[in-house]
Amino acid sequence: MEGMAETRGTDTVVEVRDLRKSYGAFTALDGVSFDIARGETFALLGPNGAGKSTTIEILEGYRARSGGEARVLGVDPQHGGVEWKARLGIVLQNTGETGNVTVREQLAHFAGMYANPRGVDEVIRMVGLERQEKTLIRRLSGGQRRRVDVALGVIGRPELLFLDEPTTGFDPEARRSFWELIRLLKSEGTSILLTTHYLDEAAQLSDRAGVIAGGRLIDIGRIDEIGGAEARVPIVRWTDADGIPREQRTARPGEFVARLLADGPEPGGLEIVRPSLEDVYLTLVAQHSTTTSLETEPVR
């Protein structure tokens, strides 16, 4: 652990080394390592069942790890007490409380648990529930309940905020205002660990991302560098004279299209695409599943 502290110093809020978790014979996490610097927003991406939630729940203190090391705000999450929890904000993936209290009552109650909470009015405004503040939580829609979850996550002015698929059930407008909220928290210096299935969301909000598949971290890097330079080479797509869809990756798409035009008639459905984070991600995950199936092939 001393070595870890030296590498990133005190500005690291999350340090994970060779994290492992197994349930009986099933290995959910198979040696995951990453750091999150103070003030950074880090996205953990991956398909369902890849180990994202397992990782985040180990860091939140909900699950015990089977191996490896973890430090969250300098504390082993397995032994985090009330003082430690007061410095975290947690937005869980699933919540389903009976909700026999109003939005305002719920927020005021939780605010009382922190030393320096945000104002209840401020938080209600931040998540856009002004008109529902006196409504019982059980009467809210799924998306509105999710906003209450987010509100409870931020009310204690956390140093580190965990967001496990926070915008599930949001309409596009609500998602945009959620992004604004996260940008505000970032500007205040909050560190954030985010998991999401919306790659545009990860691209909009995070500084760095890690891609997890089959319990392993298959790539990690700055959001505009993940997947490597190769994965970001533009793609030219068109339909050829025989009506067959074609595509070509090229670093010089203008030149390629010019040549295409010189060689024949106007190609149908011509487009030049810069791979989005989503494209890069899908390629990464597809490559991973190909290599794993190749690895297991000879055994059979």
Next chain:
Amino acid sequence: MTAETTTATTSATTAPRVSANDPGRVIRLGISRIRYEVRAYFRQGDGVFFVFLFPLVMLTIFSVAFSKATFGRFPNGDAVTAADFYLPAMLGAGLLLSGLQNMSIDIAGEKSDGTLKRLGGSPLPVVSYFIGKIGQVIVTGILQAALLIAFAGLVFGVALPTDGAKWATFAWVFLLGVTTSAVLGIGLSAIPRSGKSATAVIIPITLVLQFISGVYIGFSQLPTWLQNVASVFPLKWMAQGMRSVFLPDAFKTAEVGGSWDLGSIALVCGIWFVVGLVVCRLTFRWIRKDG
């Protein structure tokens, strides 16, 4: 970005911190939990009926069904009616329902619907949570007993004790009974595997206890071996304490040993309370770590 990060770092280190070992905070949050819990309790329709109003409904049924029967005489010669006879029994049942049944089903539900998971990730001390639960039981239990006694007095003309000492007995039997019952409920909440099965697991336990503890059937009518079994559990003693308050003193001859035996009531309930509290504190988990 760098400048902002630096300011945030400094403000984070100088910001007030929550202290784990601050008894003032534990109690303040406990009281806040009581308010929160009581409010939520009365907003759930079904729980209010099956726990809060149930003894009242049963008292009404017994009083009406046995309106022709007499159960003995008061010293002034008045007949002991079914309402007189069943009021202490239903107060005893109320202690069990508001405490044990309410708590065990409530917490089992909180376990499966994610309430405990959220609280487990918040800086709420476990002791504050317990204070909130026990407080909720005491508050709703007092309201339930007050409603039951007022209803019995006004509607069924039950003669209420005028002796201050009787009410003092009522107060301590009630408080000890209801807190013991609450603590045992917290402990029992670990048994149901899900919130949905909680009712099916807990209600048979409370129902059997009520039948063998002299709530629905007179305790003296039970065979001795069953009386001995029931005497291990606290409900028999709570009901006996309630009878000592509301029934004529001569009725104590019908009790085992021919007396109200208040000392044993305090002892048995006290042991269950202390053991229950220790077990709850040692075994309670917000969530199972490897669920």
